[in-house]
Amino acid sequence: MLGAEDLPNRKGANMDWGTYKTLRVEQDGAVLLVTVDRPAALNALAGQVVEDLWELTGVLAGLDEGWPVRGVVLTGAGEKSFVAGADIVEMSAMDPDTAEVYGRRMQQVTLRLEALPVPVIAAVNGFALGGGCELAMACDFIYASANASFGQPEVALGLVPGFGGSVRLQRRVGIGMARELIYTGRRITAAEAHRIGLVNAVFADVPSLLEGARATVAEIAGKAPTAVANAKRALNAIADLGVEDGLDEEVRSFREAFGTEDSVVGRKAFVEKRAPVFPGR
Known part of the structure; x- marks a missing residue:
């Protein structure tokens, strides 16, 4: 574990x-x-x-x-x-x-x-x-x-x-x-x-x-902590929204993820075919 x-x-x-x-x-x-x-x-x-x-x-x-x-x-x-x-x-x-x-x-x-x-x-x-x-x-x-x-x-x-x-x-x-x-x-x-x-x-x-x-x-x-937190915030926010507003919230969350170090580490590790070590930032 x-x-x-x-x-x-x-x-x-x-x-x-x-x-x-x-x-x-x-x-x-x-x-x-x-x-x-x-x-x-x-x-x-x-x-x-x-x-x-x-x-x-x-x-x-x-x-x-x-x-x-x-x-x-x-x-x-x-x-x-x-x-x-x-x-x-x-x-x-x-x-x-x-x-x-x-x-x-x-x-x-x-x-x-x-x-x-x-x-x-x-x-x-x-x-x-x-x-x-x-x-x-x-x-x-x-x-x-x-x-x-x-x-x-x-x-x-x-x-x-x-x-x-x-x-x-x-x-x-x-x-x-x-x-x-x-x-x-x-x-x-x-x-x-x-x-x-x-x-x-x-x-x-x-x-x-x-x-x-x-x-x-x-x-x-084992996943990026910032991404999990981001996903949780987005899912909670989208629950009360219509489709278009929900999509706006989703793309906001998507954009935010690309600004994290976890995202940089995760994408680089995937390209290099190795396990990522996420810094949690």
């Missing part, structure tokens, strides 16, 4: 990622493994979890400084749950104003995840319901163990999605399927989630799930 030690210009490769009450953050070569660590509560998104995710995503926003890691894998502690959803015990005491603050903060976390310059893989083990499904959808890819299940069950509580589900679910599976899942609150299996395009891949168990996520990050780590 390609690790951080194999990457050039790795300033800060062993950087301090911070200490969190509800998260475990571990660097494994090119991979940063982030685990929501509240297994007794099925890793539900209590206010403290949201604040920890907010703080961590702020640290991760500077990942392009030396490319200390090349991908983030987000998972949940144990095999029962990725994130079972919002913390209903806390939510039961909320009024509309406090609910709005809670929802906006979690939405900000999801936007930060989408804006990171490296890919984020949700490694979903067990429940990904409500806020857990919404957190997973803010990641670039969703990988699932065979026992995973997904859903937006908010209507059963007299609520609606509040962390981005109304926006991101229809982008992933289409408006018709999104309406059906949100209106019914139905829970679907990993196999069904894969069939409708919500999930990229399904793995037999949690160890193979995490290994699959690490392998994908290792594959990406």
Whole structure:
């Protein structure tokens, strides 16, 4: 597996990622493994979890400084749950104003995840319901163990999605399927989630799930980091645009790539029939 030690210009490769009450953050070569660590509560998104995710995503926003890691894998502690959803015990005491603050903060976390310059893989083990499904959808890819299940069950509580589900679910599976899942609150299996395009891949168990996520990050780590970051920015921007505006954004991204050292190195290595060593600039 390609690790951080194999990457050039790795300033800060062993950087301090911070200490969190509800998260475990571990660097494994090119991979940063982030685990929501509240297994007794099925890793539900209590206010403290949201604040920890907010703080961590702020640290991760500077990942392009030396490319200390090349991908983030987000998972949940144990095999029962990725994130079972919002913390209903806390939510039961909320009024509309406090609910709005809670929802906006979690939405900000999801936007930060989408804006990171490296890919984020949700490694979903067990429940990904409500806020857990919404957190997973803010990641670039969703990988699932065979026992995973997904859903937006908010209507059963007299609520609606509040962390981005109304926006991101229809982008992933289409408006018709999104309406059906949100209106019914139905829970679907990993196999069904894969069939409708919500999930990229399904793995037999949690160890193979995490290994699959690490392998994908290792594959990406062999590519030009500036190009991957550029591609992620372009794809996010184009998602909301029409064809002509999308093509304009794509050519902007294409032009930007030609101004990087990574592009010069990659093209020269191809012509010379050798493997490139990207400087990350």
